[in-house]
Amino acid sequence: MSTTTPEATRTPGTRPAPPRRRHRDDTRLALLFILPASVGLLVFLVWPLITGLYYSFTEYAILTPAQWVGLENYRTMLTDPVFWKSLRVTVLYVLINIGVQTVVALLIAVLMQRLTQSTWLRSIVLAPYLVSNVVAAIVFLWMLDSQLGIVNIALQAIGFDPVSFWASETWVIPTVALVNVWRHMGYTALLLFAGLQSIPEQLYEAARTEGAGEWQLFRRITLPLLRPILALVLIMSIIGSFQVFDTISVTTQGGPSDASKVLQMYIYENAFAQYQFGYASALSVALLVILVIITFAQYFLSRAGESDLD
């Protein structure tokens, strides 16, 4: 009864010999770790991309089955004046938005590095980025209101005429672009600031002993050595900028007279107001192609993959 089963008597000595030191294969573990992210990527990115491509060749009113129409949507697009106008409007927006944002962010980043060590000050720069896009848009919608807005009241107080920021064809895109500069400059500055931190201090010290001034330090050391980071930040922010939508949806919905109808707004309108999901998909594919071209061009032109620091 009390005899022990062979299993129970197994002693540690019967364990297989310790494995020889061989190269451990982590593939299965790695796959396990990558799996959750891959599922997300497949479900929310790859699959929509494929279906989006497919729908761009169809007429699709979402509640009825899609019908294959070949290149029809793309032909329509090439002769659609609103598409071309929205493209011009989008490019104008990106130029103003990215132009101003990059200069301001670079300035802030350099100031953060050269003037203050205070974490508090550095983090406050990021504050606008913590505000949601929609909230920022609504706040500015009110501040820049032609009747009640504090900005126009201030303008009038110092003797200017009120400016109809949201309803003037001239002002509306610069206004939207600058609102988004305000929101994103801190974040961009932080990225650039991280890049600045990687530039060795000895370079500055050496230059200073040679008698270089602050401007020369910036032009001859900071800017060239920041190039890879700057290029990356530019690529990222231009992609984001081309996709501007929420600010315009909250404030102007593309008006006046389509002056702020950016590409994303036009896509949204076609899909969700007019149920032309096929055409909207074709417009989205066009945006994708434009972004791919711009990104690759930028990447190669700016040699973003190389550093001059070696």
Next chain:
Amino acid sequence: MTNHHPHHRQHSLSRRRLLGGAAALGAAAGTTALAGCGSSAAAGDGVELDYWLWDASQLPGYSEAIDLFMEQNPGIRVRITQMGWDDYWTKLTASFVAGAGPDVFTDHLGRYPEMLSLGVIVPLDDFAPIAEIPEDRFQPGLQDLWTGQDGKKYGLPKDYDTIAIMYDTTVLEEAGVTPEDLASLDWNPADGGSFEQMLLHLTVDTNGKRGDEDGFDAGSIATYGLGADAGIDYVGQSTWSPFAFSTGWAFTDKDTWGTRFRYDEPELQQTLDWYFGLVDKGILPPFGMFGDSSPAQTQLQSRKASLTLAGSWMIGTYANLEGLSLGIAPLPSGPIGHPMSMFNGLGDSISAQSEHPEEAARLVAFLGSDASQEIIGQRGVVFPATDAGTAAAIAAYEERGLDASPYTDRVENGETGLYPLVENAAQIQSIMQPALDDLWLRKTDASSLTAYNEKVNALFT
């Protein structure tokens, strides 16, 4: 969209409204989340219906009416969800795609043709409770607006609206104008008639000069003669359409389901040139002068405008404006010899996805009954579609000292033009909005609409 849908909703984006909207959104999110599991898991033989509407000011009335419905139909529970105009249609589309939409919902003439063609709403004719409703229960013409090209009903009328003029009685007194003066004006597209003279008199520049006085400066206005909401669209419901109708013009070749638009006709183009030409005379605010934050009623309240055109669904909002002693005047008489108003109305539609269409039909029939219509009417927010309901609404306005006859007279006298009930409304909106913006921006004159009209008509070929 805050700009371009002045059909049946209020524009003001006050802080209170924003917070209210946020709360309503939160509530809506809550209810729709519940709806997903609720509608299929109704306990026992109890049936749960979802009813959606967008007008917050009608929510109390409908809550009361639907409470009565549930009392009369113990087996049916109705959940009401209200959300703002813009979210409403986006959510509705999404809910159709997800198969989690309402059973019954408030529908709009600008929207239901699309839903009809997508097959997401069902004809109501075959439901017994609706089939037995006599044709003459509703104001004449209303059911036509809800009848599809196949002759079937896709919505049951629940209310109607017309347009009239709102003013502040004290402002009028200061200008030496009597309500009778205002009620007897005529208008024509050539020189604006006595209506334009009145508008000029009621326009005041920053030096205090009136529009009909010497030395008046049209470039520096303190009070505009006529206010307007931030967006003027292809329907022009409470802006240019009453004037256009009063020339004998109509939107399309047919009363309903027209396929040829008439934006290319001289009567319309003259009317639009007159209307937007008021900007140059200092009578109408230029484009963008007042944004969504300052809709027409706010312009009237803050004395930035002396008169506004307003839909009957706005009576309650105007009457509640602080510091304003509201008066209502009829529209001016046009070239055809009398005033004209746009005639529009909301209806209730049943979703094709409803799991309980029979019960949904009972709810729709109830909402169109006198019992429900009187409850809605007593709130004094809209004119319900039945005589009894309209009478209750008129009484409710009278109690508040308001004579709503400038609104109801148009219907009684048959002086109305129908809201354009057509297919492709969203595309038409998209084509026409820049055209109308350009007119208001004073970039072009209305002859430019001829080209846009061709684009619109091309949608129907």
